[in-house]
Amino acid sequence: MNFDLTEDQEMMRDMFARFLDENSSMARVRAAAPSGFDAKLWTGLAELGALSIRVPEEAGGLGLGLFDAVILMEEAGRTLVSGPLAETLVTARLLAQLGGDQTTDLFGRVISGEAVASLAFRDIAAEPVQWVAGGLVAEAVIARMGNDIVLVSVPESGRKAEENLAGTPLAEIDLAAHPRVTLASGDDALATFVKGIEEWKLLIGAGLAGIGREALRLAAAYACERKQFGQFIGEFQGISHPLADLLCDVDGGKFLVWKAIRDIADGTKDAGATISLAGWWNADAAARAVAQALHTFGGYGLTTEYDIFLFNLRAKAWPLVLGDPQRLIEEAGRRLYAGEQAALPDVGATPIEFDLGEDARTITREIEEFFAKNVTPEMRETFHYSWEGYNPELNRKLAESNLLYLGLPKDVGGRGLSSYAKIAAMDAFEVQGYNNPAAGVTQMVALIINRFGTDELKQEVLPRLMRGEAICSLGYSEPGSGSDVFAAQCRATPDGNGWRIDGTKMFTSGANLSDYVLMLTRTNPDVAKHKGLTMFIVPLKADGVTVQPVYTFQDERTNITFYDGVHIPDSWRLGEVDGGVRTMSASLELEHGGGFSKYQRAMLHAAETLCREIGYRGKPLIDDQSAQVRLARTAANLWVSELITFRAQWVIAEKKPNHAYGPMAKMFSSEKFLSDARDLIDLTAPLSLSKRKGAAAEINMFYRHAQGSTIYGGTSEVHRSMIAERGLGLPRTRG
Structure with a gap:
């Protein structure tokens, strides 16, 4: 797996970022209005090779992959580039692929930044009048006309300025009213053109991700300096939480573009649908991100004094030249479920990799073989996603096969799988319909005992856990504290050579099946709440323990557990007295960043x-x-x-x-x-x-x-x- 750019790509991104920070500053973006085109910026981009990034080397371009162009577009979105960059990247490549001698002069001027050429998205034989991105400054437009791919020369008189939402160089052009030449005809030519449109969807998606990310950054920065009611507004969850949601959406959109490129490179059957979804997702996520960012500025966001309004308008303008973005998710639906095929562009080298690796495939096969050999139909009938699916016999067999504690380090006796192999293993268990939350909790307890437990715990409890003979539950939450585990009030008080535990724990899932509970207790009420906690292992069969069921409508059982004068020896304490937070932190070694x-x-x-x-x-x-x-x-x-x-x-x-x-x-x-x-x-x-x-x-x-x-x-x-x-x-x- 890899989310890193190559060294060359990092250098390229930094180069473009520095250039755009200086030459596509918000002052320059404002100055480019009302035409929406910055000729000096355009020439500078050409000098850096930006406009020829997707042109094959044999045609005089850089010959780089689609992923490199996506990196450029992310920076272009972040800085609101004034000009039809995504369209030019596609058009320059199409001119190199289809143009021939008749377009040599135009092609040279396009990649040098002296001329602009754009593209029309729909067949001009059926829709001759179309809105064209960059049409106000485009000397030529590449379009489909029936069975032909044509180059339409548009004179200045055919390009009329018109006020539009974001002040971009958009123009409505009658493409049938101007001279044209046929670049190529037939299925191959049409496929090449359609591949260019698919590429545009990914380029514009990457640009929108850049817009969304920068808008959220601006909003967060403003929320850290603006005060209301004596507090920074970023301290209010009503401000910060929507921005957090949108950060996930915007990052997710960028990764969908990356996934589409990776899917194309790998020949994945859903690659075409991923392109459509990447375009749709980013149009939606960017629009919501800029709207929430502007909202963070309050009334000031509505003024033209702050730059955030520029992001708001550009985020809507870029994708809408294609039409309603909802059409893209409809297209994705057809590609996924109605057999519609997509013409996929050649993406070139792609450093990003989502493959989990050979270790992941190995553990998947091992789990499949284990279930085929050891699990009967009767056992499968008892499987359940909750603790109620716990099967003692199967638990022991998984331990014997070293398939029970997959994330536990090898020095503790676990399998010690890599993060990637753990993902695959979880999926493999899900395919079998078997979930084992007991194992996840018990391996955490085993790790804490190994790191902080006494010899007695290591000799009496730990071996039982590792053999799969016993399981543990967690005694963290309480009726009055919920997720705030540091507010625990369940008391542990010294009692002779041991401790007396009194109190109540809530949501002690699996306590009715477990032998032990990992207990977080209050041992010092006179210090800061996180400093007065101590952890213990408490046998759930001990005198004074009562387990009472709490049923949920999710078809699972949890428990409320009561501890009334429960006596345990000091040897069952984990870590230092009042050092429970440090002890609990050992479980972070098993952090997996997992989801659903x-x-x-x-x-x-x-x-x-x-x-x-x-x-x-x-x-x-x-x-x-x-x-x-x-x-x-x-x-x-x-x-x-x-x-x-x-x-x-x-x-x-x-x-x-x-x-x-x-x-x-x-x-x-x-x-x-x-x-x-x-x-x-x-x-x-x-x-x-x-x-x-x-x-x-x-x-x-x-x-x-x-x-x-x-x-x-x-x-x-x-x-x-x-x-x-x-x-x-x-x-x-x-x-």
């Missing part, structure tokens, strides 16, 4: 199955355009969840700077899991109301399961605060 994409994927497959079974107006529901769009949106949410999770895993594995990427993965995927679960149970109704075995029961179950995903492991609000602080540099929003 494995459930999202299974839910999407179940919905696809139902849509093929359900009839609608005499045809399968999956043939309906509306259904295709909703399934395509779910696919986009799934893919972005995976990509954000992959980034979180990558920064951990490669020890890269981590700007709340784990919280981003958890928060984004859980929120999309929940919203898609609501939508898909609607889409497949009324069959989805039933718990009929098969896909209907799965959709029903996923709807109920998703309700808790935004709460487990810290609520979305907690994670939004982390994202705002570490990802956007906003001040703390929690006291």
Whole structure:
């Protein structure tokens, strides 16, 4: 897996960034109005080779890959480049591919920045009058005309300035009214042209991601300096949390562009749909990001004194020259579910890699073989996504095969899988329908015992855990504290050579099945709340422990546990007295930055199955355009969840700077899991109301399961605060 640019690409990005910071400053962008074109900037870009970045070397260009052009477009979006850059990149390549001797002069002037050429998106035989990006300054336009690809020469008299939303050099041109030459004809020529349009979708998507990211940066910076009611407005969750949500959306859009390029390079069957979704997603995410950024500025954002309005208008203007972005998700639906084929551009070298590697494939095969050999149909009937799916026999067999504690370091006795292999293993278990939250908690407890436990714990408890004979639950949350575990009031007081524990723990999932609970207790009420905590291992079969069931509508059981004078020896303490926070931090070694994409994927497959079974107006529901769009949106949410999770895993594995990427993965995927679960149970109704075995029961179950995903492991609000602080540099929003 790799999210890094090559050294050459880093140098290229830095070069373009420095040039654009100076030559496409907001002062220069404003000065380019009302034409929306900066001729000096354009010449400078050409001198740097920007306009020929996608032109083959044999034609005099740089011959770089589509990913290199995407890097340029991200910077162009960030700086609101004044000119039709995405269109020119495509047109210059088309002139090199199709032009021949008859366009040599124009081609040379285009890549040198002396002339501008653009493209028309629709067949001019059917729609001769079209809006053309950069049409106000374009000497020529490449277009399809029936079975031909033509170059239309547009005189200055045919290019009339017209006020438009963002003051870009947009013009409506009658392309049938001007001289034209045929560049090429036939299927190959048409395919080459269509590939250029597909490339444009990705280039404009990357530019929109750059616009969105910069708008959020400007909003965050303003929120750190603007005070209201005596506080920086960035301290208000009403300001910071929407920005955190949009940071996930904008980053996800950039990664969708990257995924599309990677999919094309790999020949993935869904590559065409990924292009469409990348275009749609970025148009939507950028529009929402700039709107929220402007909102952060309040009334000042509406004035022309602040630059944020420029981002707002440009984010809408760039993609709309193609038409309604909703058409792109409709196109994605057809490509995913109606067999529509896309002409895919040649993307060239692509450094970004989302492959999990050979270790991931090895562990997947091992898990598949284990289940084939050890799991009976009767055992499968007991599988459940919650603790209630715990099977003691299977737990022991997984331990014997070293498949139980996959993330636990080898020095503790675990499998010690890489971050990437763990992702694959989780997916492999999901394919088998087996979830084992008991193993995830127990391996964390095993790690803490190994790091902080006494010899007695290491000899009496740890071996049982490692053999799969016993499991543990967590005693963190309390009825009055919820996610604020540092507010724990369950008391541990010295009692002879040991401790007496009194209090209540809430949401002690698995306590009815577990042998032990990892207990966070209050040992000193007279210091700061996070300094007076101590951790213990408490046997759940001890006198004074009461486990009371709490049932949820998610078809799972959790527990409230009561501790009334429970006596344990001091040897069952973990770490120093009042040092519980440091002890608990050992569990961070197992941080995985995971999300809910494995459930999202299974839910999407179940919905696809139902849509093929359900009839609608005499045809399968999956043939309906509306259904295709909703399934395509779910696919986009799934893919972005995976990509954000992959980034979180990558920064951990490669020890890269981590700007709340784990919280981003958890928060984004859980929120999309929940919203898609609501939508898909609607889409497949009324069959989805039933718990009929098969896909209907799965959709029903996923709807109920998703309700808790935004709460487990810290609520979305907690994670939004982390994202705002570490990802956007906003001040703390929690006291």
